[in-house]
Structure formats: C-alpha cells, structure tokens
Amino acid sequence: MNETIELMLNHRSIRKFTEQPISEEQLHSIIASAQMASSSSHVQAYSVIRVTDLSKRERLAILTSNQRYVADSPVFLVWCADLYRNQVAYSLHDDPNHASLHTAENMIVATVDAALAAQNAALAAESMGMGIVYIGGIRNQIREVTELLELPERVFPIFGMCIGFPDQEVGIKPRLPMEAILHHDKYDISQVSNLLESYDQTMSEYMHERTQGKMRRTWTEDMKNKFAAPSRLHMKAYLEEQGFYLQ
C-alpha cells in the first residue's frame, strides 16, 4: 500500500461542496495531470470545457435533469471526445474528406482518451483533498448542451465533472467482488451467479446503513431498473449529426 493506492481506494463521489474556491494553480495541476494520461497513438482526441458563466451553469444544471451541484460546485468541467482538432491537423496535409475521422473506431479512441484524461484529473483533485462527481446527465439533452457550449463537428460531450472541497461525509461504495471482474486466462462464467448473490447481500447491507434503514436495494435490482428501458435513444442520431459513427 502507498499513498496513491490509498487515495484510489478511498474514492467516493461528492455531491455537496463547501464554498472554498479552487485556486487557478490547483486547477492548472488538475488539468496538467489530465494531459499526461496515455492517449491512443498520441491523438489526444479530447477537450475539456471549464464552465464559469453562471447562467450557463444554471442552464446545465437544468439540462442534466436538475442536478444542483452542476450549478453550485466551485468548478464544473465538461469532458468532450474531440476529433475536430485532428481534422484540422489532417487538413494541413490533405483534403479532410479523405480522412477516416468519422468511424466507430475513432469514436471509441476519442471517448477513451477523454475518459482517461478525466480520471487523471479526478485523482489529481482527490489528491489535493477535493471531491468530484462525474455527470453523465450531460447527455440527457445533449443537443442543447452542444449548442450552449458551441461544440463544433466531431466533438461531443461525454460527461461533466463537479469539483470542490467536500461538504458531506459519504461512505465508500462496495465494489463487485474482485473474482467477478478479474479472470484468469479465459472468461469464467461459472461463478457469476454465486458472486452476484454475495454482492447483493453486501450492497443491500450497505444501502440499509447508508439510508439509515430506509432502503435495502440490491445491485442486481439496480441493474434490472437501469437496463429495463433503453436510455438516451437520441445518442445514435446525435453522434451521426456530430460526424461520428458513420462507418
């Protein structure tokens, strides 16, 4: 165990922040850490938009289905997959219509790049005593967000991120048993049901404690609720509009 591992094992999302501001220097360290994440073929196919305009923050809170912390957190970042810059780079040397920026493969490349950079930023923030929460709700009304932030073609927001100093005590959410996610030499389906049963027990006890006895939800129930109806069905058409996933 070392400090870095302890920090990662101590992660919990924070949704209530003190008024303590984040200095420009701290933010610079957070973004510099993000930039040092690995990047597929060094394409660095992501951008991050820091939203300080209060009216935009209020609008984003509404567009993310009224998540107040989007407006109230000291820093709010929108992490975007971004192949626009790569297109500009390409066009310096060839007709951009010949480029393969639009493929599903490159959409994955850009999405992964953005996620890796964001998680580096999250860890940097947490290492300075801050807390973060990702905001996938940014995709709830993604066209409006795209317009609000004036995103060009080949750029789309993946998630937002609230950052600030924690103003709440939150428990650490138990993860799946390691045997469920770590396989050896081949994918082993034989233990999945048993492991889920034991995880349901763990999560149900955790939720009972976290909600002061109000709730005893299991993880498999949560998954049933999450996947019963498709969500954000606008994404496919939206991605095509932004110039992604055409092939």
Ligand SMILES: Cc1cc2nc3c(=O)[nH]c(=O)nc-3n(C[C@H](O)[C@H](O)[C@H](O)COP(=O)(O)O)c2cc1C
């Ligand atoms: C891509 C992504 C999107 C998320 N979107 C939201 C969100 O819109 N609102 C929210 O309150 N939490 C959001 N979360 C936080 C998750 O709910 C949280 O990470 C998960 O429940 C595990 O809890 P923990 O981070 O406290 O360990 C998101 C997390 C990720 C990775």
